[in-house]
Amino acid sequence: MAVHIKCDILICGAGMAGLSLLYRAMKAGIWEGQRIIVVDRSDKGTNDKTWSFWKKDDSCFEELILHKWHQLVFFSNDGSRVALNSGGYTYNSIRSIDFYNYVLSYLRTFSSISFVQSDITSVVSSGDQCILNTAEHTYIATYLFNSIYHQPEPSPKGQYFLQHFKGVKIKTRNAIPPLSEAWLMDFRTGQQNGTTFFYTLPMADDELFVEYTLFSKSVLTMDEYDQQIKKYIREILHIDQYEVLENEYGIIPMTDHLFKRFDGNIIHIGTAGGDTRASTGYTFTNTQKTIGKILLSFQAEGHPFFKEENTGLKQQLYDATLLDVLAQNEYKGHQLFSDLFKKAPAYRIFAFLDGETSILQDIFIMKSLKKLPFMQSFATALQNRFISSE
Numbered sequence: 001m002a003v004h005i006k007c008d009i010l011i012c013g014a015g016m017a018g019l020s021l022l023y024r025a026m027k028a029g030i031w032e033g034q035r036i037i038v039v040d041r042s043d044k045g046t047n048d049k050t051w052s053f054w055k056k057d058d059s060c061f062e063e064l065i066l067h068k069w070h071q072l073v074f075f076s077n078d079g080s081r082v083a084l085n086s087g088g089y090t091y092n093s094i095r096s097i098d099f100y101n102y103v104l105s106y107l108r109t110f111s112s113i114s115f116v117q118s119d120i121t122s123v124v125s126s127g128d129q130c131i132l133n134t135a136e137h138t139y140i141a142t143y144l145f146n147s148i149y150h151q152p153e154p155s156p157k158g159q160y161f162l163q164h165f166k167g168v169k170i171k172t173r174n175a176i177p178p179l180s181e182a183w184l185m186d187f188r189t190g191q192q193n194g195t196t197f198f199y200t201l202p203m204a205d206d207e208l209f210v211e212y213t214l215f216s217k218s219v220l221t222m223d224e225y226d227q228q229i230k231k232y233i234r235e236i237l238h239i240d241q242y243e244v245l246e247n248e249y250g251i252i253p254m255t256d257h258l259f260k261r262f263d264g265n266i267i268h269i270g271t272a273g274g275d276t277r278a279s280t281g282y283t284f285t286n287t288q289k290t291i292g293k294i295l296l297s298f299q300a301e302g303h304p305f306f307k308e309e310n311t312g313l314k315q316q317l318y319d320a321t322l323l324d325v326l327a328q329n330e331y332k333g334h335q336l337f338s339d340l341f342k343k344a345p346a347y348r349i350f351a352f353l354d355g356e357t358s359i360l361q362d363i364f365i366m367k368s369l370k371k372l373p374f375m376q377s378f379a380t381a382l383q384n385r386f387i388s389s390e
């Protein structure tokens with residue numbers, strides 16, 4: 001017979017969002033004395049990804065940053081190089097295994113926190129309780145924080161792009177870009193499969209991370225990613241001898257779907273809660289901002305139901321507009337990003353993507369882009385949001 005286990009807080013999914021929330025709540029003493037159960041199918045014992053993000057202030061996990069780049073560079077499809085004016089922003093990377101080890105070793109010191117390794121089969125909100133089922137047990141709590149992502153049911157007018165990528169960390173004796181330089185978007189590759197670029201990040205004097213990234217509606221075969229990576233390393237980086245040290249593959253949703261944050265006492269966080277920016281796929285910073293809001297609400301009101309999202313209506317409309325422009329394919333993604341990074345300072349673009357700009361600053365950024373496709377797509381985004389019944 002299934003056993004019913006009661007607690008105060010359930011953390012459903014111990015990935016970036018679930019563990020960040022719990023770590024930050026315990027560090028701040030906000031959940032002291034609460035009985036907490038964390039459920040995940042994985043033991044988080046492998047380096048399954050690297051989180052990169054730009055920032056200008058200290059991050060919540062500053063001590064885990066393994067690489068920080070101060071000089072940011074953009075290459076357009078025609079080969080021109082743009083040294084970005086990043087202002088006070090740096091580009092940073094955290095390895096997930098460092099994050100899991102660091103956070104879990106702290107959380108395991110609390111007797112009030114239990115970790116369960118199991119497959120979650122369902123989460124349900126029922127009145128003022130939440131219920132989580134695994135094959136073995138049923139767990140009941142006052143609040144449940146869910147970070148298990150389920151692909152949304154497509155709506156006919158919605159945009160469902162995928163950011164899909166394969167990255168390799170290589171070791172070479174050939175010359176590589178200087179350690180201080182991150183090539184944030186290098187469009188010197190074919191554009192036949194959608195908006196396609198490389199991230200090129202030096203990790204040591206003889207180590208380089210190269211990631212082949214596409215924004216499109218379907219993924220490629222592994223062989224296609226591998227062929228393009230080899231071609232880029234040979235023809236653009238002029239590296240002829242190297243050893244592959246690590247591989248990374250991933251898919252991040254880029255959609256204008258409106259994710260539900262609250263469902264009774266279930267709070268969705270991370271990608272499952274809509275913390276992935278639809279226009280960029282970046283999730284780390286946005287999730288940390290959401291967690292900040294949840295914790296402030298707990299401190300001030302004793303519950304997690306914060307009122308104002310970081311990605312508000314304005315940002316949602318901008319994101320939907322960009323996805324529609326890409327879908328129309330008249331203004332090609334590589335041209336759009338070239339226009340943007342050549343004409344607007346990068347620090348302003350980062351602030352814009354973080355939702356920290358005024359309408360006037362937004363207009364200044366938009367002036368760098370072709371007006372007609374954006375105006376048409378903005379009208380579509382408005383119509384889909386406010387007029388269309390679907």
Ligand SMILES: Cc1cc2nc3c(=O)[nH]c(=O)nc-3n(C[C@H](O)[C@H](O)[C@H](O)COP(=O)(O)OP(=O)(O)OC[C@H]3O[C@@H](n4cnc5c(N)ncnc54)[C@H](O)[C@@H]3O)c2cc1C
Pocket residue numbers: 012013014015016017018039040041042048049050051052053118119120121147148149248249250251252269270271272281282283284285
């Ligand atoms: C390879 C890769 C690289 C990325 N790089 C970046 C980046 O550089 N910058 C950035 O901002 N974003 C990046 N992202 C996007 C995003 O930051 C990550 O996906 C991030 O891990 C999302 O956090 P999360 O907590 O929402 O999901 P996850 O970290 O995936 O956590 C979800 C957890 O739920 C568990 N789980 C899932 N289903 C079940 C189930 N049925 N039962 C039990 N457990 C379950 C999983 O094991 C996992 O631990 C990347 C994504 C990928 C895939």
